[in-house]
Amino acid sequence: MAEEDSDLFFEEMGDVEPLKKRDKAHLDAQKALTPGHLVRRVTAVTEKTVDDNHLTATDHIEILSSTDVLEYKQAGIQHGVYKKLRMGRYPIDARLDLHRMTVEVARKEVFRFIHDCMKYDLRTVIILHGKGDRNPDKKALLKSHLAKWLPEMEDVMAFHSAQKHHGGTGAVYVLLRKSDNDRQANRERHGLR
Template identity: 90%
Template structure:
């Protein structure tokens, strides 16, 4: 059977002629190195990218447990304002979910999220960090880093673990600084200068 297949193949290929060597395409492109190429190469190797993110990345962080409550307020925050935040009585204007992120990814996202919220004059937001219950070692790693990062940001006035219907100790309410526009509108509303 194999001989028949072979014979049939050679019969079909009988009039096929090999390509002549001069019919081949030359793909050796001449690359001229310009001064711009050299500058870009040197810059790519020597320049470090600037990271405006000042949040702690490698420092030791106290590891929290899944049921630990996060709480923080800057001096000057009124007790009633903090209580209202803690009770979840402010409308949540934006949400960030950190589930399944690495610590470095979460660090970048938290920094970007808070800056974006400030740009859009948002005051009360929620960050879902999880409890760490699904981790093999039961460590609440993202929660622990978040507890360190949020006080490092000047725009964060206060934060507290969320109410059960918003995620409980797996989420945190964050109260952000009023923007200058909001402060001015508040002054005008109350007749102050």
């Protein structure tokens, strides 16, 4: 009976052709590195990560002196609010000290600081930038860059050089936008919808 089964099997398989070699998967081919692989590998190691910091880099900045006063307010900021900021009458929720930082490091720190302040619903902060008196050329580099960066940030509503007891022209008060939660709480507190 086994012989009949064998004959029947060969009869049924008689017109079957074996698979061609090209129809087989070649797993060894995946191990070879192509020039594209090499380029992507080198790029992944050497390319900088994407910087979402939109603050102006170091070019085209008007250099300020140590005694120049920083001042800015967006349209719509009430005069009384700005005056209270200017006079240092708001409680300071956070501070950032830029002393002895390079311009590039300060750029990253200011961006991160303002972002973090918004995340935690902080309203009034102070940034200590120094006057630049220790620089050999007496240029207030950080102050000059800060004067350019702060208006570029949509969450910064106003800023002004600090009062003498907070650092004078070597520091700046910054008023930040109210968060949505704070605005809603204010509406509820005053009976507005």
